[in-house]
Amino acid sequence: MRIDGTLVAPSDYNVIAKSGSWLRFERVTGVSIYGGTLDAQGTKLWACKNSGKSCPKGARITAPGNSPNTDGIHLERSSGVSIMNSHIGTGDDCVSIGPGNSNLWIENISCGPGHGISIGSLGWDLQEAGVQNVTVKTVTFTGTDNGLRIKTWARPSNGFVRGVLFQDAAMVNVRNPIIIDQNYCPHHKNCPDQASGVRISNVKYQDIHGTSSTQVAVKFDCSKTHPCSGIRLDKINLTYRGKAATAFCANAGGTATRVVEPTSCL
Structure with missing residues (x-):
């Protein structure tokens, strides 16, 4: 799997929280992942945590x-x-x-x-x-x-x-x-x-x-x-x-x- 550029997560962190995973590989053999950048867009989640509200783990x-x-x-x-x-x-x-x-x-x-x-x-x-x-x-x-x-x-x-x-x-x-x-x-x-x-x-x-x-x-x-x-x-x-x-x-x-x-x- 080659990533060209940036793979960006949903801007709404609740989307990933409800799905349970952002990137997931199951029952695979000999997988290589290389190149690119992963952007989880964590700014809003950390802002929520710093506010003391109930946020995803x-x-x-x-x-x-x-x-x-x-x-x-x-x-x-x-x-x-x-x-x-x-x-x-x-x-x-x-x-x-x-x-x-x-x-x-x-x-x-x-x-x-x-x-x-x-x-x-x-x-x-x-x-x-x-x-x-x-x-x-x-x-x-x-x-x-x-x-x-x-x-x-x-x-x-x-x-x-x-x-x-x-x-x-x-x-x-x-x-x-x-x-x-x-x-x-x-x-x-x-x-x-x-x-x-x-x-x-x-x-x-x-x-x-x-x-x-x-x-x-x-x-x-x-x-x-x-x-x-x-x-x-x-x-x-x-x-x-x-x-x-x-x-x-x-x-x-x-x-x-x-x-x-x-x-x-x-």
């Missing part, structure tokens, strides 16, 4: 959990974007945040199935714009591969991630509830024996609770040449099969305050 994005490379929402080279009040279930990241993003607000999101909310992958290019000032709050992850993730390639880069707040997240049987992976190198191609040049700093995790489907619920696997700094844990409570989970740290520095379970390894 936010977006609902669904795809099977085994569908490859189906990010729900991908952001790149954007600023001042808000994603709110949405349910996203897919086969890849519910929300993925690529290079060059700043001043993002993500709130009241339900994610599952999927790979969680990810900053990254970053650091593929040597010269790459960074990510800064990102807030993710009031989110629920159900049966996802990851919860809150920052992921960078194990390659030289001048990129960075800084000024991130993950707040009030509920995990329900999530494989990696909290994870920083700076050694991403699938199939050991294009990056073996290298280290990530992306600098990660000033990332805060506050009020993260729920259950992990693996023993290691908190994993900070940072770059050996550019260690993570300023990682802050505040009020973390993650368990594994009704018992204490564990944490893993490599090349990560920071602090932990109030109750933090599993015990901090920073």
Whole structure:
């Protein structure tokens, strides 16, 4: 399916609300969608929500959990974007945040199935714009591969991630509830024996609770040449099969305050 130009939704948001979907694909195999622009004409809907009136709910994005490379929402080279009040279930990241993003607000999101909310992958290019000032709050992850993730390639880069707040997240049987992976190198191609040049700093995790489907619920696997700094844990409570989970740290520095379970390894 090729889109030439702009595909515009009805100007009356109630039309889509009553139909249940704007674009829908069912029982298909080998579909590619490329080109063009999607204009959902959301201005009137957001005006309604800001007025306090009763308005249709936010977006609902669904795809099977085994569908490859189906990010729900991908952001790149954007600023001042808000994603709110949405349910996203897919086969890849519910929300993925690529290079060059700043001043993002993500709130009241339900994610599952999927790979969680990810900053990254970053650091593929040597010269790459960074990510800064990102807030993710009031989110629920159900049966996802990851919860809150920052992921960078194990390659030289001048990129960075800084000024991130993950707040009030509920995990329900999530494989990696909290994870920083700076050694991403699938199939050991294009990056073996290298280290990530992306600098990660000033990332805060506050009020993260729920259950992990693996023993290691908190994993900070940072770059050996550019260690993570300023990682802050505040009020973390993650368990594994009704018992204490564990944490893993490599090349990560920071602090932990109030109750933090599993015990901090920073």
